[in-house]
Amino acid sequence: MCAIECYFSAAEAWNESGHGTRFGHNPNEKPNVMPKVTFITQEGKSVEIENADGCLVEVAVEEEVEGIAGDCGGACSCSTCHVYVPKEWMDRVGPANETEKDTLSFNSHCQPNSRLTCQIEMTDELDGLVLQVAPND
Amino acid sequence: MSDYNDPFQEARGKCPIHVGTFDGEKVPMILRLKDVRTAAKDSTTFSSDAPLRVPIPSEKDVRTVRQYPLEVDPPVHAEYRKIVEPFFLRPKQPDVLAKIHGLIDSLLNKALEAGSIDAVKDFAIPLQSYALTYLLNVSEKEAELWVSWGIHVFKDGDGKSKGPFMEKYCQQMFEAAAENPGDDFFSALNQAEFQGRLLTMEEKLGYANIAFAGGRDTIIHTATRIIAYFAEHPEALDWIRENPARINLASEEFFRLFIPLTHIGRVCPVKTDVHGFEVQAEGRVSLCWSSANRDPEVFDEPNEVKLDRKPNPHVAFGFGAHNCLGAHHARAIMRGLIKALSEKVSDIEVLETTELVEREPDYTRMVGYELLRTKFTKLSS
Structure with a gap:
């Protein structure tokens, strides 16, 4: 196996192992795109996360964003990853x-911009x- | 080997409720997910302020104390729950999680060395018992006694409830903790205040009662059913091994399908129409979690295991204010179990089984195993 193939196999294995591409190990990642997401916690603390990739609850849990517990691991059963989306971001x-609407409908802090x-x-x-972190239900 | 039959499938398709008979009482069982969630959120119409009667059948013959915080309503429920919540969040702490993983590794290593084991008695019961010492922050030695209590504290196979013995044991633990206070569950409850006063012994025993009884058979049965599933589907272990990030969603799917707790009750304080069935004042309804988790309006092919099912809005841990306090603990254990199986085991052979079946006049439901003799084969490195 040539060196470049070895590199790609290792990168694929890394990504497949669930570590994701947030640390720049994905050779297919576009070099100039570094998606950033910011969570504003209930206490008003701003948590900026560079190179965010994949499911946002996993991104937030890994960075230990206060108020995002993600207890059910992303299954949409617990609503412990509730946020409000600012108006200017709603379309995108x-x-x-x-299913999400149904789960949110039982949350006492649900708003039209809840996700x-x-x-x-x-x-x-x-x-x-x-994203604004919603209060715990 | 069991399939994943749903005893409520036909009834749920025809009607939102199925009327069952429990303790001589006609009880409407709410079957569909949205209806169950709606009822679980409405503690005014469907109250938990019913000592000994929230579980169905009732537990009036097996315990003497009201379970806290399960059998109280909002708003005091939140105050009661807050007192013990720090202990039930302990499995989220890295040091506690490491202990749980260490326990699973140790039990699995023993299983791999043995010719065969009974995964109930030799694996799941000690797993639940020792893991509970980490939750309650007490000595592991206490688990030696808890192991002897069997699958279910209140209704184990020998037909004798250990309920009275457990209550006496818990009282002794509170008394011992009063003599020598520490950082454990019993000491914390001795010192806890509720509305400006110390808890009564009845309240403390009520907390301990559910800590021991609530998370026992549920964890034991879920663990053995996961083991049995991987025995039948070795390719699923390979699939997890390929990408351990799949463990979380896989766990949720096992919780959805293998929920050991068929249902739980609520009491209607006044005469109430429940989907066309009139419940008299102080009569009960059932929130049928196990049926809601198979609702085809929500879950595609609900009787199939889909380890990457997403979304998966199951109610295996209940819903609303009374959602399971031990959910973090259960998730930590089952995620740890799947991780360890995928890392250490290539193959599981089931040699002998005795299923544990819940038999009620209106349905029978397989909830777990009394015996699951298995042989584990080590994964070659």
């Missing part, structure tokens, strides 16, 4: 899916996204 983030981060995949289009 998109509306909640039907569960376990249902949001980070994309280049969402670079610069700011």
